[in-house]
Amino acid sequence: VTEPRGIARRLPEGARDSLPTEAEELRQIESALRRELDAYGYREVATPVLEYADVLEGAIDQGLGDAFRLFDASGRVMVLRPDITVPVSRLVATRLAEHPGPVRAFYFGRAFRPPPPGAPQAAEVRQAGAELVGASGPAADAELIALLHRSLTGAGIGDLTIAVGDIALTEAVLDGLGVPRETRVLLGRALAARNLVEWQRIAAGLPLPAAAGDLLGRLPALRGGPEILERVCAVAPAAESVCDTTGELLDLLGRAGIGADVMLDVGIARDWPYYSGLVLEAHSPLVGAPLAAGGRYDLLAERFGAPRPSVGFAIDLDVLHRALALQGGNGAGSAPGVVLVGGLDAHLELAGRLRGLGVRVAGVAADHPDPSALARADGWARVLVVRDDRLIVSDLDGTRLADCASAEEVVRWLA
Amino acid sequence: VAGLRVCVPRGALFEGSLERLRAAGFDVSPLEDVGRKLIFRSPDDTLFITTRPTDVPTYVQAGAADVGIVGKDVLRERDPDVYEMADLRFGECRMVYATGADHDPTRDALDRLGSVRVATKYTRVARDYFERTGRQVELVKVNGSVELAPLVDLADGIVDLVATGTTLRENGLVAREEIFESSARLIANRVSHKVRAAEIDALAARLTGAP
Numbered sequence: 030v031t032e033p034r035g036i037a038r039r040l041p042e043g044a045r046d047s048l049p050t051e052a053e054e055l056r057q058i059e060s061a062l063r064r065e066l067d068a069y070g071y072r073e074v075a076t077p078v079l080e081y082a083d084v085l086e087g088a089i090d091q092g093l094g095d096a097f098r099l100f101d102a103s104g105r106v107m108v109l110r111p112d113i114t115v116p117v118s119r120l121v122a123t124r125l126a127e128h129p130g131p132v133r134a135f136y137f138g139r140a141f142r143p144p145p146p147g148a149p150q151a152a153e154v155r156q157a158g159a160e161l162v163g164a165s166g167p168a169a170d171a172e173l174i175a176l177l178h179r180s181l182t183g184a185g186i187g188d189l190t191i192a193v194g195d196i197a198l199t200e201a202v203l204d205g206l207g208v209p210r211e212t213r214v215l216l217g218r219a220l221a222a223r224n225l226v227e228w229q230r231i232a233a234g235l236p237l238p239a240a241a242g243d244l245l246g247r248l249p250a251l252r253g254g255p256e257i258l259e260r261v262c263a264v265a266p267a268a269e270s271v272c273d274t275t276g277e278l279l280d281l282l283g284r285a286g287i288g289a290d291v292m293l294d295v296g297i298a299r300d301w302p303y304y305s306g307l308v309l310e311a312h313s314p315l316v317g318a319p320l321a322a323g324g325r326y327d328l329l330a331e332r333f334g335a336p337r338p339s340v341g342f343a344i345d346l347d348v349l350h351r352a353l354a355l356q357g358g359n360g361a362g363s364a365p366g367v368v369l370v371g372g373l374d375a376h377l378e379l380a381g382r383l384r385g386l387g388v389r390v391a392g393v394a395a396d397h398p399d400p401s402a403l404a405r406a407d408g409w410a411r412v413l414v415v416r417d418d419r420l421i422v423s424d425l426d427g428t429r430l431a432d433c434a435s436a437e438e439v440v441r442w443l444a
Numbered sequence: 445v446a447g448l449r450v451c452v453p454r455g456a457l458f459e460g461s462l463e464r465l466r467a468a469g470f471d472v473s474p475l476e477d478v479g480r481k482l483i484f485r486s487p488d489d490t491l492f493i494t495t496r497p498t499d500v501p502t503y504v505q506a507g508a509a510d511v512g513i514v515g516k517d518v519l520r521e522r523d524p525d526v527y528e529m530a531d532l533r534f535g536e537c538r539m540v541y542a543t544g545a546d547h548d549p550t551r552d553a554l555d556r557l558g559s560v561r562v563a564t565k566y567t568r569v570a571r572d573y574f575e576r577t578g579r580q581v582e583l584v585k586v587n588g589s590v591e592l593a594p595l596v597d598l599a600d601g602i603v604d605l606v607a608t609g610t611t612l613r614e615n616g617l618v619a620r621e622e623i624f625e626s627s628a629r630l631i632a633n634r635v636s637h638k639v640r641a642a643e644i645d646a647l648a649a650r651l652t653g654a655p
Contacts, residue, residue, distance in 0.1 A: 190638055190639045192638045223525070223526065223527045223528065224528045225527060225528055225529050226528050226529070226531045226629060227528070250529075250645070252637075253641065253642075292641070294638060310638070312635045312638050312639050313635070313639075314445075314635065314639045314640075316635065317505065317507020317508070317634065317636075318507070319634065319635065
C-alpha cells in the first residue's frame with residue numbers, strides 16, 4: 030500500500046469511485062431492471078446532467094433547494110440536476126407534446142446533491158426511474174406500483190414492502206375536521222420532519238371532539254391494510270371519496286398478486302414538494318433507507334406548458350445494491366474468465382476464438398513473468414498456456430487441471 | 445425474524461431508560477452490572493444495544509437499531525432522518541442561554557463588538573437560535589465543562605442543557621433565555637417504522653404506558 034499523500038488524492042465530499050466488481054454488479058442490476066421496464070412497454074430516455082437552474086427552479090414552488098450550481102459563459106446559472114423527475118417531466122412536456130399518451134418512460138442516471146456538512150452522504154445518487162405520463166386514477170397508480178414491485182423482485186430482492194399513501198387523504202381529513210390553515214402549515218412541517226411528537230402536540234391543542242382529536246393525533250402513524258380507510262371515514266366522512274380511490278388501488282394491487290407486499294401508510298412524507306396524490310416508498314428490512322420512492326405529481330407538467338397527470342418512481346441503485354449484497358447470494362456471478370499467456374502476441378488467433386465462444390480472455394505477453402498474479406487481481410480462477418500445440422489449463426497455484434486439444438474443449442473445462 | 449433492536453443511551457438518560465424498560469416488563473439487569481454488557485438479547489428476543497447518547501441517532505438512522513431512546517437535545521443538534529415517535533416524559537430539562545449572574549455581557553458585546561461569543565457543545569442549536577433571534581454569534585465548540593468558559597473569558601455566555609440549575613448556580617451563572625424544553629424521546633428508523641410497524645407500535649405503547 031502506498032502512503033497516501035493527502036489532499037492530492039482526495040475526492041470531493043460525498044464523491045466516490047466504483048471498482049470493477051461493484052461496477053459489474055451494478056451493470057447486472059441495471060440489466061435486470063431494464064428487462065422488467067421493457068416488459069411493461071416503458072421506453073428509455075435520457076436528459077442532460079447540466080440544465081439551466083431557472084428552468085428546473087420554475088417547476089417547483091419552493092425552488093430546488095440545495096444543488097450544485099455553476100455559470101455558463103454568458104453568466105447564466107446552471108445546475109447539476111438534483112433530481113431526475115423534473116427534467117424527465119420537462120422532456121415529456123416539450124419533446125413528446127404530440128404523443129397521444131400515455132407516455133411510458135424510464136431512465137438511468139445520476140442526481141447530484143451537496144451533502145450537508147458533517148453528514149457522510151453521497152453527493153451523487155445513481156437512480157433508475159419510471160414515469161407514466163398522461164394517465165390518472167387508481168389503475169395508472171397500480172400499474173406503476175406493480176412495475177416497481179416487479180423491477181425490485183426481478184433484480185433479486187426477496188423481502189419487499191411497498192408503503193403507499195395519498196397526500197389527498199391527509200388533506201381531506203384536515204378539511205373535514207376544519208383544521209385552520211396556519212395549523213396545517215405547522216402540521217405539514219412536523220410531518221416533513223417525521224416528528225410525530227410535534228404533530229400530536231399540535232393536534233392535541235385543537236378544539237376537536239374526542240374521536241376526531243384521537244384520529245388526527247394518530248393519523249400519520251396509521252399503517253396497515255384497508256381497515257384503516259374505514260377507520261378514517263368513520264370519523265371524517267369528508268375523506269370518503271379519497272378513501273374509495275385508495276381502497277380501489279389496494280384492490281387492484283391485490284388482484285395483481287402483490288397485495289401482501291403492499292401496506293397503507295397514511296403519514297408517508299416525501300422529500301420533494303411536487304407530489305399531489307399517491308406517494309410511495311419501497312423498503313427492504315435489510316437496509317435502513319428506502320430502496321425507491323415516488324408518487325403522483327399531476328401539476329408538474331403544467332409548469333412546462335403541457336399539463337398531463339403523471340406518476341413515477343425512482344430506485345436508488347446504491348441502496349438496492351447494498352440490500353442485494355446483504356441478502357447474500359452469488360453477486361456478479363461472472364462469465365468464465367481466463368488469463369491467456371501469449372494472448373497479447375503469440376496466440377492472438379486463439380484469444381479471438383475463445384472470445385468468440387463467450388470466454389473472457391485477458392491476454393498477457395508470452396514472456397509474462399507472473400500471469401497468476403494478474404489472474405488473482407482480476408478474479409479469474411484459471412491460466413491458459415499453449416505448449417506444443419496443446420492448451421494447458423492451470424489453477425493459480427500452477428496445478429495443471431486439463432490438457433486440451435481445442436478451444437471448445439477449454440470452454441467446457443472453464444464452465 | 446429476530447426481535448426488535450433497541451438502542452439505549454448510556455449517560456444521563458441511562459437510569460431513566462432502564463427504569464422505563466423495567467416498567468414495560470423487560471428484564472434489563474445484564475445492562476446494569478458494573479462490567480455491563482454493551483449488547484444484550486433479552487429472553488423475549490429483544491436486542492438491547494447501549495451506546496453514547498449522541499450515537500443513538502446514528503445507529504437508528506443507519507438501521508443498526510430499529511428504535512432508540514434519545515434526548516430531544518441530541519435530536520435538535522443532530523437532526524437525524526428518523527421518526528420521532530413518542531415523548532417518553534422523563535429526563536426533562538431545558539436548553540438555555542446562560543451568562544454571569546452579576547452581569548450580562550450580551551448586549552454590550554453585540555453593540556460594541558458586533559457579535560456575542562458563546563461556548564457550547566450544541567453548535568447547531570446555538571447557531572440556529574441566535575440566527576432566529578437576529579443576533580450575530582461567534583461559537584466556541586467545547587466538549588465538556590461548558591460552565592467554565594465564561595469564568596475565564598473564553599466566551600460571553602454558554603448554551604447548554606440544564607436540569608436543576610445547580611451547576612449554573614455553583615459557577616455564578618444564570619439562565620437568561622430558554623431555547624427549548626428537552627425530554628427523552630422514542631425514535632424509529634424509517635424502514636423499520638414500516639416493515640415492523642406492529643411490533644414498534646406495541647413497544648411504543650409499552651414504553652409510554654399507553655393503552
